[in-house]
Amino acid sequence: MNNISRRSMLLSLGATLGAATLGLTGCSSDGGDDKKGSDLSKNRADAMDKFGVGDQFKATSPVTFTTLLNDNPGYPEKSNWLFWTELAKRTNVTLKPTVVPLSDYENKRSVIIGAGDAPFLIPKTYPGQEAPFVASGAILAVSDYVDLLPNYRDKVAKWNLQGDVDTVLQDDGKYYVLPGLHQDVWIDYTFAIRSDILDQLGLQMPKTLDDLHNALKAMKAAHPDRYPMTDRWSQPTPGGAMLQxxxxxxxxxxxxxxxxxxxxxxxxxxxxxxxxxxxQYKAMIDYTRTLVAEKLLDPESFTQSDDQANAKFTSGKSFVISTNAQELVNTYRPGLAKTDPNAKVVKMPVPVGPAGEVKVGLRLENGLMISKKARDSKDFVALMQFVDWLFYSDEGQIFAKWGVENVTYTRDAAGNFKLTKDVDYVGLNPTASKKLNADFGFSNGNFAYGGSTQLLESTFSEEEKQFQAIMTARKTLPVPPPHPLNADEQEQFALWEAPLKDYVQQQTLKFILGERPMSQWDSFKSELKGKNGDQYLSLINGAYDRYKSKKNGSDKS
Amino acid sequence: MVTLDTSAIIDKTPPPAATGIRTSRGYRVFQVVNTVILLGVVVVTLYPIVNIVARSFSGDGYIRSGKVNLWPRGFNLTTYKAVMTNAMFWTDYRNTVVYTVVATVVAMVLTTCYAYVLSKKDLRGRGVLVGVAVFTMFFSGGLIPNYVLVTTLGLKNSVWAIALPNAISVFNLLVMKAFFEGLPQELEEAAAIDGLSTYGTLWRVVLPLSKAVLATMVLFYAVSFWNSWFTAFLYMDHSDLMPVTVYLRNLIAGATNATSVGFSEADATAVGANIQAVTIVLTTLPILVVYPFVQRYFVSGVTLGAVKG
Structure with missing residues (x-):
């Protein structure tokens, strides 16, 4: 038994044998815990003997780990950030960053992983982005080592996230990215609407799609010369936020x-x-098509640039536009304030349709890949404990987001966070001279994400919290089951995926803009077959069936 | 970004119709049409530049609501002050200057030497040497092998990672070779009789006669190194080693990405459009300032090798 695991470990060193290795370790891990190829006795240097939920991680002697860092121009990396020094003080870990500009982060990430030059930690990896690296064998199958991550396991169990986490499984039954975890589905995108116009016309805030339709009609009746709604986020995906x-x-x-x-x-x-x-998709097209046909929705919504759409909205030529919390505050309000001081614009609760008061979405955030070579480091266990503390423990998440108590923030008895006087973040403290992210390195997208709803909302304005309260009350639908593809299928999938998607989006647009009559819906459906729609489905359903039978098999044993 | 615009060449067209001589009607019509078309080209070329300059003096709110065209709205200099007091901007700016100068010097020395050798028709193995150079125009090792090579040589995080792999541009090499081939062989023979060594001949006879091509090559290399970002992006691991082009690229991408792809909340920090504009202006300025002075050589240089006597 031990021999097998040693051998598979040795093999895993040969990066070129990556594919073969995956097969081997894949087989050996299907059995019980004891076959996981995880003799860690040589990798326990600087690790804590006992590390569990609620424990402060501290390496037994100072240690340095390398990490990739996605450098955001909003808060460019500084080596004197309090984040680095305080982290070293608390955990004995010095992080040595390889700084990569955000603009081309993915490029450099692929090159250095491909060249075998990747640092131990590779943050800001969105679920799915790890797939191309799996076959190379350069990335650690983190699912084999979740035993070392007590806080991670705790949150997955407590928030019932197993279904979400399963969606990052690869065909070998493992996963290679440690996703960021949200307690609840976080809905940010909806429509911004001019509430002063609603008041003028004696209308209520729309709750359903029909309400929205009626409100737009009333606006059109009052202002027949304009489109009451014009939309943005049309490039590269037409109707990006709206159709979603x-x-x-x-x-x-x-x-x-x-x-x-x-x-x-x-x-x-x-x-x-x-x-x-x-x-249901057809119904969505029908609805949007009606809006266009009745001249309620600007047909340019699907082609214009964000700037053009914003300009129409902020100059008062339209009254409804897609938004998120940031754009509402940063773009629409300042823009409107200049043209119409009486204008009021608010976030509309996401309109409810036939699906009911539900919300859909994965509760996964971008996450972390770990280099395979970290597994051979004597500090591997310490590394995993460190990762678990920083990214998944409550204290670590508060530290990464808010910083150091009494230096960057204070907390009242009820647990509410407040920035200290001279520190600002997302405009919470507009007069402050320093920025929580740019000057201290906290609330940095590489290290601070996900977490409890309370933590997420701790930086929200009162108004946004009210919006979130409405959304939290809605039922979260279960996530679809995983259908991990093997390498061959992956290639086939990639060939069919994009043309099919492009075709659907193209035709969706034609239907919506009235260039194609709805009577052609059935022929559209059969055209999808011509775009390999059927083969595509049988590929996915085949993978799903395989996943199910594997799962049943391992459940029984 | 700075691009080499062709108006420089157009400027050089000989002035038509000397005064006092009657020109044909057709020619005058042609002149009018020509002027109109060229003015159109000028407008199209200048508009983005003027627009960026106007933006750089405008308030962020005006830019975001699409109100800035040719003239600044909400005129202010605070953005310039803000960008110019940003230490990282100047660090990266200095890097760009250093990288450009070092890389251009290295490139000029190597390209000149290689081209001069290749211009000697009686050189044995000349075909092979040319072949080696031309081969790289069509085939390259690929991104990852190059990365591994540069990393293993220990060039990462130094100026040599930028200067050495791009030291010889084959196109420039061939232009230079053609120029050297056009120089009279007799001059070099005379120099040899007067006792000059090979290097002496190159240094005292050939190069002084090649100022036009040298200036052109310096301009080509300098502009391309000034504008390049990918090599530095690839081989530099710290933001204080990056050239200003990477800084600029990140600034612009940061502003567009953060708001359009649904980034996580911590990343939704948009960079002001006015800051982008100021950075663009400051980054392009040196090339725009230097260009008119080198243009003289440039115009006579680009056509080198086009006609060979």
Whole structure:
């Protein structure tokens, strides 16, 4: 037994044998815990003997770990950040960053992983982005080592996240990225609406899609010369935010636009179906098409640049536009204040459609890959404990986001956070001279993300908290089951995926803009077959069936 | 970014129609049409530049609501002050100057030597030497092997990672070779008889006659090193080693990405559009200032080798 694990470990050193290694370790890990290829006795240097939930991690002697760092121009990296020094003080770990500009982070990440030059920690990796590196064998299968991550396991169990985490499984039954975890689905995108216009017209804040439709009609009646709604986020995905919102409201999986995925899980038949051919998707198209046909929605919404759309909205030529919390405060309000001091603009609760008061979404955030070579370091266990503390413990998450108590923030008896007087973050303390992220290195996207809803909302304004309260009350739909593809399937998948998606988006637009009559819907569905829609589905359903049978097999043993 | 615009060449067209001589009607029509078209080209070329300059003096709110065109709105100098007091900007700016100067010097020395050798028709193995150079125009080792090579040589995080792999541009090499081939062989023979060594001939006879091509090459190399960002981005691991182009690129991408792809909340810090504009202006300025002075050589230089006597 031990021999097998030694051998698979040795093999794993040969990066060129990556694919073979995956097969081998994949087999050996299917059994019980004792076969995990994890003799860690030589990797325990500087690690804590006992490390559990609630423990402060501190390496037994000072140690340095390398990390990739996504350098955000909003808060460029500084070597004297309090984050680095305080982290070293608390954990005995000095992080040595390889600083990569945000603009081309993914490029450099692939090159240095490909060249075998990657640092131990590779943060800011979105689930799915790890897939290309799996076969190279350069990335650690972190799922083999979750035993070393008590806080991570605790949060997955406490927040019932196993289903979400399963979506990052690869075909070998392991996963290679440690995702950031959210307690609840976080909905940020919705529509901004001019509440002063609603008041003028004696309208209520729209709650449903029909309300929205009626409100737009009333606005049009009062201002027949303009389109009451014009939208942004149309490049590169037309209707990015809007169709996502509409599609989800109609129950078409993750919706259209940004959320669009070719396949959506259908719980009734326990199979994946083509999203573009779903009746719910058609209903979404119908609705949007009506808005365009009745001249309520500016047809340029699907082609214009963000700047053009923003300009129309902030100059008062339109009254509804897609938004998130930041854009509302940073773009729309300052812009409108200049043209119309009486204008009021607020975030509309996401309009409810036939799918009911639900929200969909993964509760995973971008996460962390760990280099395979870290496994051979004598400090491997300490590294994992450090990662667990910084990214997944409550204290670590508060530290990464808010900094040091009484230096960057204070906390009252009820647990509410408040920035200290001379520190600002997202405009919470506009007169302060220093910035929490730029000057101290906290609330840095590399290290601070996810966490409890309370922590997430701790930086929100009162107004945004009210919006979130409405969204939190909505039911979160279960995530679709995973369908991990093997390497061959992955390649085939990649060939079919993009053309199919492009075609659906193209035709969606034609239907919406009225260039194609809805009577052609059935022929559109059969055109999808011509774009390999059927093969695509059978590939995914095959992978899903394989996953199910594997899972049943391992559950029984 | 600075691009080499072709108006420089157009400027050199000989002035038409000397005064006092009657020009044909057709020619005058042509002149008018020509002027109009060229003015159009000038407007199209200048508009983005003027727009960026106007933006750089405008308030962020005006830019975001799309109100700034040719003239600044909400005129202010605070953005310039803000950018110019940013230590990282100047650090990266200095890096760009250092990288450009070092890389251009290295490139000029190596390219000149290589080109001069290749211009000797009686050189044995000349075909092979040319072949080696031309081969790299069509085939390269690829990104990752190059990265491994530079890393293993220990060049990472130093100016040599930028200067050495890009030291010889084959296109420039061939232009220079053609120029040297055009120089009269007799001059060099005379120099040899007067007792000059090979290097002496190159230094005292050939190079002084090649100022035009040298100036052109310096300009080509300097502009391309000034504008380049990818090599530095790849081989530098710290922001204080980056050239200003990477700084600028990150600034612009940061502002566009953060708001459009649904980044996590910590990343939604947009960089002001006015800050971008100021940085663009300051980054392009040196090239724009130097250009007119080198243009003289440049115009006579680009056509070198086009006609060979």
């Amino acid at each position: 919102t509409f599609g989800q409201a109609f129950g078409a999986g993750y919706g259209g636009g940004w959320g669009y995925a070719n396949a959506t899980y259908d719980g009734g038949s326990d199979k994946f179906v083509l999203t573009g051919a779903m009746d």
